[in-house]
Amino acid sequence: MTVDQAPSDAAATAARTPDPAATTSDPDAGLRQLAAGTLGLARLRDGQLAGMRALVTGRDVLAVMPTGYGKSAIYQVAALHLHRSHDLHGTQAGHGESPDAPAAGPAVVVSPLIALQEDQLDRLLENLGGEAAVAINSGRSDSDVDAAWEAAERGEAAFIFLAPEQLAKAETVERLAALKVSLFVVDEAHCVSSWGHDFRPDYLRLGEVRGHLGNPPVAALTATASPPVRDEIQQRLKMKDPLVLVHGFDRPNIRLDVVRHLEDKDKRRAVLDQVAELKGPGLLYAATRKDTETYAAELSERGLRAEAYHAGRKQAERDRVHEQFLDDELDVVVATTAFGMGIDKPNVRFVIHADIPESLDSYYQEIGRSGRDGNPAAAVLHYRPEDLGLRKFFGTHTPDEESLLAVLQVLRAADGPLTQKALAEQTGLSARRLTGLLNELQETRAVKAGKRGIRLEASAKLPKVVEHAVELAEARQRVDRSRIEMARGYAETDGCRRQFLLGYFGEDLPEPCGNCDNCADGSAYEEDYDGAAAAAGGESFPLQAAVVHKEWGPGLVMRHEDDVITVLFEQEGYKTLSRQAVTEGRLLTLAK
Numbered sequence: 001m002t003v004d005q006a007p008s009d010a011a012a013t014a015a016r017t018p019d020p021a022a023t024t025s026d027p028d029a030g031l032r033q034l035a036a037g038t039l040g041l042a043r044l045r046d047g048q049l050a051g052m053r054a055l056v057t058g059r060d061v062l063a064v065m066p067t068g069y070g071k072s073a074i075y076q077v078a079a080l081h082l083h084r085s086h087d088l089h090g091t092q093a094g095h096g097e098s099p100d101a102p103a104a105g106p107a108v109v110v111s112p113l114i115a116l117q118e119d120q121l122d123r124l125l126e127n128l129g130g131e132a133a134v135a136i137n138s139g140r141s142d143s144d145v146d147a148a149w150e151a152a153e154r155g156e157a158a159f160i161f162l163a164p165e166q167l168a169k170a171e172t173v174e175r176l177a178a179l180k181v182s183l184f185v186v187d188e189a190h191c192v193s194s195w196g197h198d199f200r201p202d203y204l205r206l207g208e209v210r211g212h213l214g215n216p217p218v219a220a221l222t223a224t225a226s227p228p229v230r231d232e233i234q235q236r237l238k239m240k241d242p243l244v245l246v247h248g249f250d251r252p253n254i255r256l257d258v259v260r261h262l263e264d265k266d267k268r269r270a271v272l273d274q275v276a277e278l279k280g281p282g283l284l285y286a287a288t289r290k291d292t293e294t295y296a297a298e299l300s301e302r303g304l305r306a307e308a309y310h311a312g313r314k315q316a317e318r319d320r321v322h323e324q325f326l327d328d329e330l331d332v333v334v335a336t337t338a339f340g341m342g343i344d345k346p347n348v349r350f351v352i353h354a355d356i357p358e359s360l361d362s363y364y365q366e367i368g369r370s371g372r373d374g375n376p377a378a379a380v381l382h383y384r385p386e387d388l389g390l391r392k393f394f395g396t397h398t399p400d401e402e403s404l405l406a407v408l409q410v411l412r413a414a415d416g417p418l419t420q421k422a423l424a425e426q427t428g429l430s431a432r433r434l435t436g437l438l439n440e441l442q443e444t445r446a447v448k449a450g451k452r453g454i455r456l457e458a459s460a461k462l463p464k465v466v467e468h469a470v471e472l473a474e475a476r477q478r479v480d481r482s483r484i485e486m487a488r489g490y491a492e493t494d495g496c497r498r499q500f501l502l503g504y505f506g507e508d509l510p511e512p513c514g515n516c517d518n519c520a521d522g523s524a525y526e527e528d529y530d531g532a533a534a535a536a537g538g539e540s541f542p543l544q545a546a547v548v549h550k551e552w553g554p555g556l557v558m559r560h561e562d563d564v565i566t567v568l569f570e571q572e573g574y575k576t577l578s579r580q581a582v583t584e585g586r587l588l589t590l591a592k
Contacts, residue, residue, distance in 0.1 A: 482573025
């Protein structure tokens, strides 16, 4: 959510000229004034002001906060502060006189879906007016795009919204670089990690784009990210010493339930019966496009206003479903994970999963779309152990050693850097496939992309580079498989599901939540979980302790339950270890 309420005209006018005296006595006064007068945020939540302050002083920020918490306000207030200070004084006021301070051009906001861009754009223009924010995307006409560029080049636009695909165009990046970009904002930043090498690969290149823009401060925003995802976001966006803000993870108003099934037909019938009984609006997530169509048709036959949403439908159809859902014209949307990202609809009453998700990162993101008004909501996972095989299949990606070597050989034979287009022509690979291979090769650091194109380190030994790329890809697979196993653990635990879910993200809930199925039937209270003692050091390996395993290397203690310890290892992912084996075999040591 960008704006809580529209400010009065007088307040908005006052906010355009910060009070120098107030700024001197309180260095954050200008930021508070902009937040209250221009964006209607009279009270800032935990982390918002710290994030704003960091950005205006040139520090990167990673904000992990639920939708509706106010992530967008962090970069919006910071960008307006920089933009208006420059307009008023011709130089950057306040913090901006540091030689390391960001430039005073527009903030570039990278957002994965046009609908998200348009939503934020509308909210900003409602409060700022004129051409303070513009969008450059495939949904706009050529004349609209030209007008947007002109507004940015005249200095009127403080915000430019783009899709990651736009930044794959060299001419777009060059034109942005000339604007002296003040902030580089990556919305839905978890896409850097969870969408992998081959799906939406342009997200993986944003770190390079940032370099071409002069390395402006980065604001990476996401509603949910476990520790490994946070690490990957920082790595891929080349963030240095970022301020990491994690707030608002626990959503106690959402009841967490899991319904177990043996037969697929019984599961499908139970899903339909439950959705038909619940009062919407709500979301039903399914693993495949075909299932979204089947469930939507069967729910419609039962008299519900139901629509399917998936990436295989035409853009106009997806936009229609999106708008109908926001306008309460649908009882339920049956969707793949393509639906719901960043949508701030406060009255979603339930989120049902017909299939287990690929990770608890995805699951928490999706159930977090319910109950944003603070009223009770339901999150129900229908679980059949056999469905895990489908998720493991989706998550399997075998590195193509032959194609990796072919790309390297073309780079080695080239006289200098090659553009990706030239590399595609010489290898015969599709642009999408080539991008995935290049992302894998760049992780080895032997292949680098610069302004002139892609090049291979002169000293690189091709078989070794391929071997390293395969090792890194296999490590990623192990982590991905461990995340699937953690999803299984959530579905099968007899303990408090909220304790398990929050523990996955490194958050501690000392007592059972009282609002999940295991708390309701009493089994959660029979589990031996003492989060308070674990966090306080009543354990040899307390929560969040850095440890080292003899075989698996460095890790982080995430959870204690019964006689097991869950550790997140950098190269292996999540592992559940017997406390007895750890103690007797001295498998773990505290990191120095």
